[in-house]
Structures are given as C-alpha cells and as structure tokens.
Amino acid sequence: MKQVEKLIDRVINRVNINLREFNFDATPYAKKVIPLKQMINFDGFYGITSHHPIHFNFIHSNLAGSYFLGKCITDHALVYKTDVRGDELKKKGDDFTYQGTSFPIDTDEAIRICDSYLIKTLIHSFSHDPESPEEFLIRNSMSGFYANIHGSPIEGCYLAPFSTVDLTTLHSCIIGTFSYVCAGDLYHAQVPDGTIWLKGDTFEFKYTFEKAILDKYINNNLDARPTGILMDFVESRKYDFQAVFDSATNKPDINVPSQSAVNRYAYVAGDTTIGENVLISQRAYLVNAWMGPGTNAQENSYIINSRLEKNDITAHGAKIINAWLGEKVFVGFNCFLQGKPGLPLSIGQGCIIMPHTIIDLEEPLEIQAESVVWGYIQNKADLEQNSIPLSELKKINKDIEHKNIMFKGSGKDLVEGFQQRIDNILEANGAYFTNENKKTGHAQKGHSISYNIIQPYLTGKNKGIFPSISIRP
Amino acid sequence: MKQVEKLIDRVINRVNINLREFNFDATPYAKKVIPLKQMINFDGFYGITSHHPIHFNFIHSNLAGSYFLGKCITDHALVYKTDVRGDELKKKGDDFTYQGTSFPIDTDEAIRICDSYLIKTLIHSFSHDPESPEEFLIRNSMSGFYANIHGSPIEGCYLAPFSTVDLTTLHSCIIGTFSYVCAGDLYHAQVPDGTIWLKGDTFEFKYTFEKAILDKYINNNLDARPTGILMDFVESRKYDFQAVFDSATNKPDINVPSQSAVNRYAYVAGDTTIGENVLISQRAYLVNAWMGPGTNAQENSYIINSRLEKNDITAHGAKIINAWLGEKVFVGFNCFLQGKPGLPLSIGQGCIIMPHTIIDLEEPLEIQAESVVWGYIQNKADLEQNSIPLSELKKINKDIEHKNIMFKGSGKDLVEGFQQRIDNILEANGAYFTNENKKTGHAQKGHSISYNIIQPYLTGKNKGIFPSISIRP
Structure with missing residues (x-):
C-alpha cells in the first residue's frame, strides 16, 4: 500500500498549503480514519447510459466503493465510497445562462477530481459556476464522512463531516461539521461548525446550532471516525x-x-x-x-x-x-x-x-x-x-x-x-x-444504466491503486 | 441492436471473402445462433493482477459474458462468453526461442481480436508463432461453441464447434466440428469434421471419427445451435x-x-x-x-x-x-x-x-x-x-x-x-x-486477481455495444 500512503500524503500537503492561513492540518482527518485495507476491500463502479455523454478517466487513484456517472476524471485522488453523479453535467451545444447572460457550452462538462481525498462524499453535478462552465473542479481538497458537494467546484478546501456546499464556488475554505453553505462564491473563509447559511443576491439567512446539540448529533474527531447520533444512524445500516x-x-x-x-x-x-x-x-x-x-x-x-x-x-x-x-x-x-x-x-x-x-x-x-x-x-x-x-x-x-x-x-x-x-x-x-x-x-x-465494476491491484507495489482506465463512447 | 447486427454482417463478409475458395458462407453459423438479446444479458469481465502486464483496449465490440486477462485488444469483434486468458503472453525483455534461434521480445505481446465473432471460445495465449511474436492475432474469423484457440494466431478462418487449434498458425482455413489440429502452419486448408491431427517436424498422427459417432456426440447445425451429447452435457450445466x-x-x-x-x-x-x-x-x-x-x-x-x-x-x-x-x-x-x-x-x-x-x-x-x-x-x-x-x-x-x-x-x-x-x-x-x-x-x-465487470449500452443506437474502454497499469 506504499502508493496509497504516498497519495494520502500528497493530498494532505496540498490541502495544508492551501489552508495555511488557518494553520489547518489535514493529517488527523486523513490518516487513521479509514484503515488502509478498506482501500482494497471495496469495488468501484461506473454507470453507462445512452442518455449521458460518458467519459471516465481514472489515473493513479483509489476509488474504493465509489460510483461514477457521466464524464468524470480523477487523477491522484482517493475517492472512498463516494457517489459522483454527473447526470446533470452540461452538454456540448447547451446554452448556459447566468444572471441573464447566455453563452454556449463548447465541450461536454466534466467533473475533475484531482489531488483530493473524499470520504463517503456525495458529488452532484448541477453546477452554476459561470467562470468554468466546462470543468467542475475538485482540487487539493479533503472532505469527511457524508459531506455533500453539490454543484460546487472547490479548490484547496476542507469540508468537515456531514457538511454541504451547494451551488457555491470555494477557494481555500474550511466548512465546519454539519454546516451548510449556499453562498455563490467564497474565498479564504472559515465557516464554523453547525452553520446553516444561504446567501442570495437579495437575501441572506443564517442559523447556527448550539455546540452541545451539535456534538450530540455529530462530532468530528481527530485521528478517528466522527461520532454522534447521525453517524450511528448511518453506520448501523451500512451492512444492509x-x-x-x-x-x-x-x-x-x-x-x-x-x-x-x-x-x-x-x-x-x-x-x-x-x-x-x-x-x-x-x-x-x-x-x-x-x-x-x-x-x-x-x-x-x-x-x-x-x-x-x-x-x-x-x-x-x-x-x-x-x-x-x-x-x-x-x-x-x-x-x-x-x-x-x-x-x-x-x-x-x-x-x-x-x-x-x-x-x-x-x-x-x-x-x-x-x-x-x-x-x-x-x-x-x-x-x-x-x-x-x-x-x-x-x-x-x-x-x-x-x-x-x-x-x-x-x-x-x-x-x-x-x-x-x-x-x-x-x-x-x-x-x-x-x-x-x-x-x-x-x-x-x-432504468437503462449499465453498471461496470472495477477493482484496484490487490498485490504488488500498486496495491490499492486502480489501473489507469479510460472509457469513452 | 442496429450496431450489433451491422457488426455481425461485417464479420460474415470478412470471413466469407477469406474463405471464398471453399464457397463457405458464415451466415448460418453467425445469425440466429445466438439470440441478439443475449448480447446485453451478460456482463464482460477483465482480470487485473500485479503479475501480468495489463492493457485492455475494447473498441466497437460486444464482449457479452467474456473474460479477459493480460494484454487484450478487441476492435469490431463479437466475443460471446469467451475466455481470453493472456497469462502466458510474452513480456518485453523475454527471449523467444524457435527452432534453436533466439531473439528478444521488444514489447509486451498482445492478443488482438479484430473483425471476428467468437462464441464460447477459449483463447489461451501460449503462442509459438515466430513471425509475429508480439501480436497474437485473431482476424476476420469465426469460431463456434466451445472451440479452443490455443496459442494459435488465425486469420480468415472458421472453426466449427468443439474444434481446437493448438500451436498452429492458420490462414484462410476451415476446421471441422470436433477436429483438433496441431500442425505448425496451415494455409488455405479445410480439415474435415472429427479429424485429430498432430504434425511435428519428425512425426505425424491422424485419426478421424466415424461420422455416425461424431453426429451422436456433436453435430453442427445451420441457423441453430449445435446438438449432441457433448452439447447437452455442457448446456445442462450452464445454470450452475x-x-x-x-x-x-x-x-x-x-x-x-x-x-x-x-x-x-x-x-x-x-x-x-x-x-x-x-x-x-x-x-x-x-x-x-x-x-x-x-x-x-x-x-x-x-x-x-x-x-x-x-x-x-x-x-x-x-x-x-x-x-x-x-x-x-x-x-x-x-x-x-x-x-x-x-x-x-x-x-x-x-x-x-x-x-x-x-x-x-x-x-x-x-x-x-x-x-x-x-x-x-x-x-x-x-x-x-x-x-x-x-x-x-x-x-x-x-x-x-x-x-x-x-x-x-x-x-x-x-x-x-x-x-x-x-x-x-x-x-x-x-x-x-x-x-x-x-x-x-x-x-x-x-489468488490476487481483481475482477472488473463491464456491460454494454442497454439502450440507444449502440445498444449491445460496449463503450470504448482502455485500461493500462
């Protein structure tokens, strides 16, 4: 598992350098949290349909237990039990409208996950970012258990467990445990734990959970899995x-x-x-x-x-x-x-x-x-x-x-x-x-999705790493 | 299934032109034999290990129920419930010796299946052909139920059900039902049904089954599956x-x-x-x-x-x-x-x-x-x-x-x-x-093989065709 360990270190370094202003260290959220052997225990999946432009490209990554649909590129990434649903990616020829301005999409949009470590995260492709309409980028980032990345390109971020970023572009941000952010763009911001924050052009809504209540439901731990009622709820059903x-x-x-x-x-x-x-x-x-x-x-x-x-x-x-x-x-x-x-x-x-x-x-x-x-x-x-x-x-x-x-x-x-x-x-x-x-x-x-199942190398120096896989129509 | 039907026609044309001197028509062995819906009913598989150089490249093919290991390239081919075992492919750096002459292998050998239709065929990679040591080619060919292609590059051939070609290079040949051929090279030959033929440099052995006995055990039919005791034996166990x-x-x-x-x-x-x-x-x-x-x-x-x-x-x-x-x-x-x-x-x-x-x-x-x-x-x-x-x-x-x-x-x-x-x-x-x-x-x-499972498109114009898949280390 040498290559897998190297990959985790690579991601930690990249997240830390992006979040240096917060003195953030990703190590305790990346290491010891998922036993390395899990990385070969679960298959990856990708879905093929005639309705979505497909293109999968997996290079030097671990994808254990993850699912991909649409046009997805991962390189140097660990995507652990994560669902990447690209069924609302923009297609070539679509018109994209943002704040009244409309322009054409030149190539099929892709979700690109690069130098990132995502744990049981949900990624959905309905992206709003007008600045990069053909690439939905997740780079130099980490996310914890059951975080949601919904139509939100992120770079240099840490998303704590059960957090959600929704239709928001993030650069160098920390999103706290169980926090929800739907705020357009965020730069170099830290959103405290338990913050529910919606910000539109003409309104803003913010609610913050009391710490004692939040801790009871979900608590992010160093060097260990999160704990609390929400975590128990989902983990107790995982065997089903x-x-x-x-x-x-x-x-x-x-x-x-x-x-x-x-x-x-x-x-x-x-x-x-x-x-x-x-x-x-x-x-x-x-x-x-x-x-x-x-x-x-x-x-x-x-x-x-x-x-x-x-x-x-x-x-x-x-x-x-x-x-x-x-x-x-x-x-x-x-x-x-x-x-x-x-x-x-x-x-x-x-x-x-x-x-x-x-x-x-x-x-x-x-x-x-x-x-x-x-x-x-x-x-x-x-x-x-x-x-x-x-x-x-x-x-x-x-x-x-x-x-x-x-x-x-x-x-x-x-x-x-x-x-x-x-x-x-x-x-x-x-x-x-x-x-x-x-x-x-x-x-x-x-109905008509084919499910293709993929596994990493089980032995050798690449143990835990998936081979390079490229799938096109 | 338009594309699948086109592909079958393409293969028939290519087999027929190669076997024109025998007035051979592949149609009754290719059409109606496998119901088209079977082509989407079964998954394909490929094996990944750290012991074999891997490289899979599947383009415009149907691979229903088939299994691939090693370095395998298929284009414009139907490979139905066929096992392609490339674990004895020659590797870059190997020395290949043929009749006392030794020369180095420059690239990892690949099995390439092109414009061919193989039904429940076994392909094993132990190839002896000195003329093409880095490509094990199966082109413009058809093979029937439970034929074996063992270390035998073939071009423009029809192999009838339960036949075997073993360490033999074939060009434009017809191998009869339940015939076995191990004969070095064969050009433009027709081997009758039930012929067991070994030909070395210094010996030759030939046996031919009586027609009545052969028909009882295995009989190749036009426009239908083969019949007989051997066919019943394997088909009755397929549900297991x-x-x-x-x-x-x-x-x-x-x-x-x-x-x-x-x-x-x-x-x-x-x-x-x-x-x-x-x-x-x-x-x-x-x-x-x-x-x-x-x-x-x-x-x-x-x-x-x-x-x-x-x-x-x-x-x-x-x-x-x-x-x-x-x-x-x-x-x-x-x-x-x-x-x-x-x-x-x-x-x-x-x-x-x-x-x-x-x-x-x-x-x-x-x-x-x-x-x-x-x-x-x-x-x-x-x-x-x-x-x-x-x-x-x-x-x-x-x-x-x-x-x-x-x-x-x-x-x-x-x-x-x-x-x-x-x-x-x-x-x-x-x-x-x-x-x-x-x-x-x-x-x-x-032990340490990962099994990756792949499916074709289930709807649309490419129904029954697999997407283009490329897998490398």
Whole structure:
C-alpha cells in the first residue's frame, strides 16, 4: 500500500498549503480514519447510459466503493465510497445562462477530481459556476464522512463531516461539521461548525446550532471516525447495503412502474410502495416507505416507516423516519427528521424544510402546510421558534435577528427562489412526466444504466491503486 | 441492436471473402445462433493482477459474458462468453526461442481480436508463432461453441464447434466440428469434421471419427445451435454457473491451500477437495472432485465424481466423469471421459489421453499405465484398438496405417515432445512449487486477481455495444 500512503500524503500537503492561513492540518482527518485495507476491500463502479455523454478517466487513484456517472476524471485522488453523479453535467451545444447572460457550452462538462481525498462524499453535478462552465473542479481538497458537494467546484478546501456546499464556488475554505453553505462564491473563509447559511443576491439567512446539540448529533474527531447520533444512524445500516453491493444482479422484490426508477444500488425492504415517476437513487435506503407519484429519494437518503404523498423531494443525505409528508414538501440536504413510534411527525403540503434541519421528536408534531422550518426541533415549542409561514416570510423585507436566526433582505426572493428550485428538481427528476407531457427526467431514464465494476491491484507495489482506465463512447 | 447486427454482417463478409475458395458462407453459423438479446444479458469481465502486464483496449465490440486477462485488444469483434486468458503472453525483455534461434521480445505481446465473432471460445495465449511474436492475432474469423484457440494466431478462418487449434498458425482455413489440429502452419486448408491431427517436424498422427459417432456426440447445425451429447452435457450445466456469475463475491465453501488457486468464476460443489499447488481456472466445473497435489482443471473443464491423484492435467474443455487418474495423466483438450456409476474408468500413471478422445463406457475399464489413448472407446475391445503403450510407440519409426490411425515418422519424438510439453504445463501452473523450489506458477499467482465487470449500452443506437474502454497499469 506504499502508493496509497504516498497519495494520502500528497493530498494532505496540498490541502495544508492551501489552508495555511488557518494553520489547518489535514493529517488527523486523513490518516487513521479509514484503515488502509478498506482501500482494497471495496469495488468501484461506473454507470453507462445512452442518455449521458460518458467519459471516465481514472489515473493513479483509489476509488474504493465509489460510483461514477457521466464524464468524470480523477487523477491522484482517493475517492472512498463516494457517489459522483454527473447526470446533470452540461452538454456540448447547451446554452448556459447566468444572471441573464447566455453563452454556449463548447465541450461536454466534466467533473475533475484531482489531488483530493473524499470520504463517503456525495458529488452532484448541477453546477452554476459561470467562470468554468466546462470543468467542475475538485482540487487539493479533503472532505469527511457524508459531506455533500453539490454543484460546487472547490479548490484547496476542507469540508468537515456531514457538511454541504451547494451551488457555491470555494477557494481555500474550511466548512465546519454539519454546516451548510449556499453562498455563490467564497474565498479564504472559515465557516464554523453547525452553520446553516444561504446567501442570495437579495437575501441572506443564517442559523447556527448550539455546540452541545451539535456534538450530540455529530462530532468530528481527530485521528478517528466522527461520532454522534447521525453517524450511528448511518453506520448501523451500512451492512444492509453490503448484500446489495455483493449481489451482481440485485433487483428489489417490489413492483416498479415503468416510468419510475429504483437504482440497482438502492436498499429497499419491508412494505415499500413505488408510485409513478418516482426516482430512487443509488445508496438510498427505503424500509416501509410509501413513495407517492413524483417523489424521490436521492443518494444517501433514508426513508423509514414514512409516507410521501406526491412530488416530495428528499435531498441528498436527508433522513425521514416515522413521518407523513403532504404534497410537494422539500426536505433539504442532510436533514434528520425523526418521529418515533407513537410520536409521529406530520409535515403539511408545500413545506420547505431547510437543509440540515434536525427534528427529533419527544412528542407528536404537526407542521402546518406552507411553512419554512429550520434548526433543532423536539416539540411544539421548538417548532414555534424554528418556523415561519411562507406567506409571512414573503412579507419580510428588512434585516432581522429572530432569536436563533439572522435574516437580511427580501423574504419573497428567498421563498420564490426555493420554489423555483423545487420545480426545477421535480422536472429534472421526471416527476411531471405524463402521456401528454413527454419530457423525461431521471425517473424515466434511470432504468437503462449499465453498471461496470472495477477493482484496484490487490498485490504488488500498486496495491490499492486502480489501473489507469479510460472509457469513452 | 442496429450496431450489433451491422457488426455481425461485417464479420460474415470478412470471413466469407477469406474463405471464398471453399464457397463457405458464415451466415448460418453467425445469425440466429445466438439470440441478439443475449448480447446485453451478460456482463464482460477483465482480470487485473500485479503479475501480468495489463492493457485492455475494447473498441466497437460486444464482449457479452467474456473474460479477459493480460494484454487484450478487441476492435469490431463479437466475443460471446469467451475466455481470453493472456497469462502466458510474452513480456518485453523475454527471449523467444524457435527452432534453436533466439531473439528478444521488444514489447509486451498482445492478443488482438479484430473483425471476428467468437462464441464460447477459449483463447489461451501460449503462442509459438515466430513471425509475429508480439501480436497474437485473431482476424476476420469465426469460431463456434466451445472451440479452443490455443496459442494459435488465425486469420480468415472458421472453426466449427468443439474444434481446437493448438500451436498452429492458420490462414484462410476451415476446421471441422470436433477436429483438433496441431500442425505448425496451415494455409488455405479445410480439415474435415472429427479429424485429430498432430504434425511435428519428425512425426505425424491422424485419426478421424466415424461420422455416425461424431453426429451422436456433436453435430453442427445451420441457423441453430449445435446438438449432441457433448452439447447437452455442457448446456445442462450452464445454470450452475449462473449463480457463480450473479454473485459479486463468490467464494467456494471449501478449504483452499495457500499455494493453490480456485478461480472466483469456477463452479465448485459437492464433496470436493483441493490439494497443494492446484489450479482451478475460471469456468471450470467441479463436483465431488478430489484434486490431488499439482493437478489442474483448466477453463471449461468438468471434473465430476472423480479423483486425480497428482500432477494430472485437465486441458481446456476436457470432461472427466466417474474416473480415477493415477499420477501425471494428461487429458487433452475437449476429451470426454465418462465412466458411469458402477462402471468406473481407471487411467494409470503417465497416460497420455490424446486431445478430443471420447471414452463413454458400457463396461468398467482400466487403462494401463504409460499408454497413449485416442479415438472412441466404449469397452476393452475398443481400448485395444485405440491405445498403445508409450514404450511401443517410442519404438515406431516408420509410416503405418494402424486400423483407424495414420502415423508417420518417429514415435519417440511424439512421445518425448508430449512429455516435455506436460512438464512445461505443470511448471507453468506451479505444480512443482515447494518451499525449496520457489518458482511460482498460476496456482500460486492466481489468488490476487481483481475482477472488473463491464456491460454494454442497454439502450440507444449502440445498444449491445460496449463503450470504448482502455485500461493500462
């Protein structure tokens, strides 16, 4: 494993030099965290379809347990159990519009991961960066367990466990544990642990978790794996996925309508129902889940003992347990929404559950339709503090410090921006597909993926390193 | 499947133009024989080890169910459920000796399959051709079910089902059903069905099966799969392999000594024992097999209710049922040696069972040690006709027509040539590995193979065609 160790050192050096102003040392987050033998214990995967321009190029990398779709280039990178979903990469000939200016895309966009170490990270390709429209770059960076890199090129960054960067370009930044950032561009910034931060052109929203609560749910440790309720939750279910990945032909034993897609690497068990136009992505986890028409479960999401009525979105890494969702509810990245047996959670139609919201009930809870919800909620009193009707938020047009949140600017723009985005997601996923409206999305196209499975060298000086692999149409 | 159909037509045209002098038409052997949907039903595989220079390059090909090891290039080819084992390809820096002349190998040898259609064929890389030492070429050719291409570059050829070409370079030849050819070079020749033909510099051996017997065991049909006892035998067991290929982590539930290798794609069942230095290759089939030290079961071989004492060789495609083999028995390609319950077959030490021998017993049979055996044998009387002690064969030094065989030249050279080759095979397989003699072979090196699994496009205009894949160290 000499070459693998060298590669880890290479990444550490590159991250550290980029983050020198913060005196950051990546070593304790890179070494000892994943036992080296894991690097040969898991296969990598790539998906091939006729719908996405494919081009894979893997050089001097370890890709253990990772999954690639689209046009993906990795060199000198460790990509451990990471999902790289390039199905929304821009294609040659597309027009790209940014702030009213439109220009053509000259070559198929690629995700390029270079000199980076990503652990159980989710990368999704919906990129907004106008400065580099044809290359989605992740360079000289490290990310921890269950971080999400969503449409966010990053260079010289450290993303702590369960953090999310969403439609944000980052240069030399540290994003804290369980922090969510959607802020356009960030340069040489350090975002503290547990910060939920949305910044648009005309609004800004910020919430910060109390340290004691954050530590209980997720705690980043030096020289060891993270700990806490969120980590326990996902780690205790990882063996269920093992059988899914060990089988060469996993097919869930349920009825899947022809206009819906259940990924071959999803875990589906119990009394689960899949409606029309439903998208279940790889590494989604469904037990006793009733998935109504147009709903989706994105990568690393968990839906357990829950019913999603219609057109609900479960973003990457979100967890929904013992809950009922009305129509068109948006559950953001890495949310943890946990009702309990006898203490159900009910979320009314049109609610927006902000990314990284934790609802962990100690009494039954009903969230009124058309609410925006954030923060940490255990009961009705918490909900009162941590929610606002959409209609009220839309009226706000000033800077406020509302207990635990800071808000600036136009509430209307935030709400309408979110609603627009929700519609875009539903459309991209194919939730609106009908016999009349034939526009297909991921749910309709997701059947026909070929899965190719790759392994590293198991012996010799390159043990743990994958051979150089190039795949083109 | 437009592109797949085009590819089949392309191959047919190229085979036909090469074989025009025989008025040969490949169409009925290429079309309707394999349902097109099979071309997307099976994954391809390639093996990666630190012991073999790897380089795979697959372009505009279908590779359904096939396996590749070593340096393999395919373009415009259909390689259906074919094993391409490149573990004896010559390496850069090797010295190659042919008829006393030695010269260096400048680049790693590659198997190149081009404009060809191979159905369930076994290709093994031990090539002898001095004229093209760095490229093992299979071009403009077709081969049928369970043919063996063993160290034999071929161009413009048709190999009928269950035929073998062994260490022979072929140009524009037709090799008949169940025929075996080991003859150095062949140009524009047609070898009739059921011909077993060995031609060395100083000897020649030829045997021809009676048509009625041949038809009973294997019959090549137009526009359909071959029929007969041999075909039924293998096809009735193919479902046992399905589970092996469907599992991502098949490990036979038996003890495998550290110096032996049981390939992950072998089928092993019943009360089977694996001794030291044993090699079980992919698609070998073992049920109640006692594999003594140094024995091997090569690709597509079947060993059922049988005991192989020591250093026995089961060549590609050979079948051994209800039999006992003494030490160092050689069972040639595609042999069918079938004792029956209560009618056991016993083969004494040092026997050479010629390739394509059929022993299908109607009474118990004991073959004396140190015999050469050929042809079709059901009982003691047949054995008398179809065998000769090694010591007697060594004395022959003239041309004879011995009932059903033709022999010319030096019996000594034939026997010693065979014995030399048997020793080479045992050494290459690692049968002689000990704590003192550390020279490893396939049995010792075979553990550490990574298996990478690839699939074609499942939809679109390239349905059934694999993407272009290039893999290098």
